[in-house]
Amino acid sequence: MRGEPDRGPHNVPQTNRLTSVEFCAGAGGLALGLEQAGFDPVLLLDNRDVACETLRANRPGWNVLHKDLLRFEPRLELPRHREIDVITAGLPRVKSAATASRTRGSSWELELFETTARLTVELRPRALLIENVPDLLKRDEYESSRTRVAKNLDDAGYNCRWLLVDACDFGVPQHREYAVMVALRDGGVNTFVESLRPIPSAPGLTVGSVLRGSLSARGWPQASEWAAQADGISPTIVGGSWDRGGGDLGPQGSVRAWAKFGVNGRALADDVPSADFVWDPKRGTDHMLKLTVDQVAALQGFPPYWTFEGRKTAKYRQVGNATPPPFAHALGVALRSALSAV
Structure with missing residues (x-):
């Protein structure tokens, strides 16, 4: 953490x-x-x-x-x-x-x-x-x-x-x-x-391998299943404009790329999934994974000890840029x- x-x-x-x-x-x-x-x-x-x-x-x-x-x-x-x-x-x-x-x-x-x-x-x-x-x-x-x-x-x-x-x-x-x-x-x-x-x-350095540990932190039983299918590297993380409200993983092209990993790129999560979250992308965005700011920071290569000040969107802007x-x-x-x- x-x-x-x-x-x-x-x-x-x-x-x-x-x-x-x-x-x-x-x-x-x-x-x-x-x-x-x-x-x-x-x-x-x-x-x-x-x-x-x-x-x-x-x-x-x-x-x-x-x-x-x-x-x-x-x-x-x-x-x-x-x-x-x-x-x-x-x-x-x-x-x-x-x-x-x-x-x-x-x-x-x-x-x-x-x-x-x-x-x-x-x-x-x-x-x-x-x-x-x-x-x-x-x-x-x-x-x-x-x-x-x-x-x-x-x-x-x-x-x-x-x-x-x-x-x-x-x-x-x-x-x-x-x-x-x-x-x-x-x-x-x-x-x-x-x-x-x-x-x-590093061998096996993929989105899934980077995020697997954090996804199991609250007992989410599908963490390994999700990580296994997220077996590539991520699309470009787009920090977005400071003049625009809301935090998301980028424009429409980025959202589509994230959807291939079963990730809802239109919003950020406040926490990793709980034990009762059901991941099933076929059922729509409500059943797709949302990433936290800390997880995006991990994909950017920031070490776990590096913290970010501000509210969620401000943190994400800093990480993404x-x-x-x-x-x-x-x-x-x-x-x-x-x-x-x-």
């Missing part, structure tokens, strides 16, 4: 640890994975109070700043410190073509993207790492923003590279694609790319290799 003591891996000697500054830190998935890879944050910034509360609850010693990145003034708000090794940013997701047509578009998200590059030039870390959805790299309408960022970083002496990767190749039981941009000041980009190798997932810690750990290991090579 969540709230257990922190037993996360901290096996990098203190003398070899590196420093980071993180923008748009959210619930801490990226920071947690990087911590496990040997990076200690000098500062974590986010514009949502509930995300800052989550970070402080899990790591009271972290320096967390509740601030809009567009209003961040490093000379006033970044503690004096030795050279920053890396700036990281899990920036708000740019809109897909379908979403952009019915929303305000991605002007704010692109402004954050370009601001991150500008602050990198100002602060001069050894490396920059940004992760976002593949559309940031693929869509033509974002090309001008990508070009400006690349030019600013290149003029400042950084070598940049984009990668398209799927978190399922790095120990996460979920299809979750990312566009990753890495920039290094003194070379080492090729080492990063070579070091970011897919790792074999987070970078899976195992994927973040792989990014951190590749960054360490790249920084050690220069």
